[in-house]
Amino acid sequence: MPHNQSRVTEALRASGRRLTTQRAQVLAALHDLPGHSTVDQIHARVRDCGGNEVALSTVYRNLDALVAMGLVAAFTGASGGTTYEWTAEAHHHLLCDGCGHTQEVALHALDALAREVQRDHGFVADMRHLAIHGRCAGCRDSEER
Amino acid sequence: MPHNQSRVTEALRASGRRLTTQRAQVLAALHDLPGHSTVDQIHARVRDCGGNEVALSTVYRNLDALVAMGLVAAFTGASGGTTYEWTAEAHHHLLCDGCGHTQEVALHALDALAREVQRDHGFVADMRHLAIHGRCAGCRDSEER
DNA sequence: GACGTTATTGCTATAGTTCGCACTAGCCAC
DNA sequence: GTGGCTAGTGCGAACTATAGCAATAACGTC
Numbered sequence: 001m002p003h004n005q006s007r008v009t010e011a012l013r014a015s016g017r018r019l020t021t022q023r024a025q026v027l028a029a030l031h032d033l034p035g036h037s038t039v040d041q042i043h044a045r046v047r048d049c050g051g052n053e054v055a056l057s058t059v060y061r062n063l064d065a066l067v068a069m070g071l072v073a074a075f076t077g078a079s080g081g082t083t084y085e086w087t088a089e090a091h092h093h094l095l096c097d098g099c100g101h102t103q104e105v106a107l108h109a110l111d112a113l114a115r116e117v118q119r120d121h122g123f124v125a126d127m128r129h130l131a132i133h134g135r136c137a138g139c140r141d142s143e144e145r
Numbered sequence: 146m147p148h149n150q151s152r153v154t155e156a157l158r159a160s161g162r163r164l165t166t167q168r169a170q171v172l173a174a175l176h177d178l179p180g181h182s183t184v185d186q187i188h189a190r191v192r193d194c195g196g197n198e199v200a201l202s203t204v205y206r207n208l209d210a211l212v213a214m215g216l217v218a219a220f221t222g223a224s225g226g227t228t229y230e231w232t233a234e235a236h237h238h239l240l241c242d243g244c245g246h247t248q249e250v251a252l253h254a255l256d257a258l259a260r261e262v263q264r265d266h267g268f269v270a271d272m273r274h275l276a277i278h279g280r281c282a283g284c285r286d287s288e289e290r
Numbered sequence: 291g292a293c294g295t296t297a298t299t300g301c302t303a304t305a306g307t308t309c310g311c312a313c314t315a316g317c318c319a320c
Numbered sequence: 321g322t323g324g325c326t327a328g329t330g331c332g333a334a335c336t337a338t339a340g341c342a343a344t345a346a347c348g349t350c
Contacts, residue, residue: 013317016327017327017328018315018316018317018326018327018328019316019317020315020316020327020328020329021315022328022329023328039306039307040306053330054329054330055329055330055331056307057307057308057309057329057330057331057332058328058329058330060306060307060308061308061328061329062328064308065328068242076221081306082306082307094262094266094268094270096268097213097271103266103268105262105265105266107258107261107262108261109254109257109258109260109261110258112254112257112258113252113254113255113257113258115254116252116253116254117239117250117252117277117279120250121239121248121250122281122282123239123241123248123277123279123280123281123282124279124280124285125239125277125278125279126242126277126278126279126280127277130277132262132268132270132271132272132275133270133271134262134268134269134270134271135268135269135271136267136268137267137268140269158347161297162297162298163296163297163298163345163346163347164346164347165297165298165299165345165346166345167298167299168298184336184337198300199299199300200299200300200301201337202299202300202301202302202337202338202339203298203299203300205336205337205338206298206299206338207298226336227336227337291350292349292350293348293349293350294347294348294349294350295346295347295348295349296345296346296347297344297345297346297347298343298344298345298346299342299343299344299345300341300342300343300344301340301341301342301343302339302340302341303338303339303340304337304338304339304340305336305337305338305339306335306336306337306338307334307335307336307337308333308334308335308336309332309333309334309335310331310332310333310334311330311331311332312329312330312331313328313329313330313331314327314328314329314330315326315327315328315329316325316326316327316328317324317325317326317327318323318324318325319322319323319324319325320321320322320323320324
């Protein structure tokens with residue numbers, strides 16, 4: 001994590017956190033792994049790449065901290081398992097309750113929604129990662145029959 | 146659950162399910178308990194009111210079934226625990242990542258969002274219960290300082 | 291009302307996640 | 321560079337939620 005280490009360190013400082021070796025290892029693993037990763041994958045990656053062992057509970061705690069800081073997005077999939085990924089750019093998930101398939105999309109109507117929430121309720125919504133449940137076209141077709 | 150039992154029974158039949166005494170007890174508990182309830186609360190309520198004991202796993206399975214049928218809404222709160230409630234009318238949750246406070250609101254911009262999702266992705270979104278993360282006004286004020 | 295099919299239950303085992311506590315190590319001030 | 325405060329870590333236990341399997345009981349049919 002050479003190039004954006006400063007950004008991360010800054011964010012850590014701002015929230016009163018510290019940059020420990022374990023946290024750096026988790027960050028590096030998250031940065032290397034493509035797309036959504038499970039806790040196990042992140043833990044394994046840390047074990048394989050980093051020098052020293054990191055406790056599983058530490059991985060969980062660091063992921064929670066990074067999510068709280070907004071650097072990482074947590075996402076509860078259809079199968080129940082939670083996955084994590086770098087918050088690169090805003091994208092959203094359409095999660096089919098029929099087949100469990102998830103689809104990543106960009107949604108423009110969310111801007112209007114965010115404005116409504118802020119105007120009417122004084123609430124600043126974090127719309128970078130939103131999971132929307134429903135039925136995909138395929139499942140509705142097969143249910144018609 | 147006298148008055149809407151027929152509606153529930155109908156929905157059960159339609160999805161090929163059966164109305165067991167345990168399921169009826171869970172339904173009654175959900176109906177009695179106000180607002181969001183945890184699995185433990187529901188289980189305790191069933192134990193206290195109903196005659197016979199219901200296994201915790203049965204409560205979980207029934208809640209899942211009811212959620213799948215759309216009669217009950219599941220909601221993952223800030224503290225991690227999942228809560229359940231009757232799907233009365235569509236309402237949404239603003240979940241503050243700062244103080245953990247949740248606020249129930251009605252959001253009109255979601256209609257536009259649902260239309261966009263269906264038009265662009267052929268996906269029929271279930272917008273009856275949506276949790277939006279962010280920061281409430283109070284937390285932003287105290288963070289300014 | 292009796293029968294057969296099969297969804298459902300209870301129990302137990304298991305996976306996944308969080309918590310408590312003593313110890314360690316970042317970070318800041320000097 | 322040294323010292324102190326406290327966030328963070330590791331370990332294990334506790335907790336939440338799910339899955340497998342044999343036994344049971346709803347429901348439709350006769």
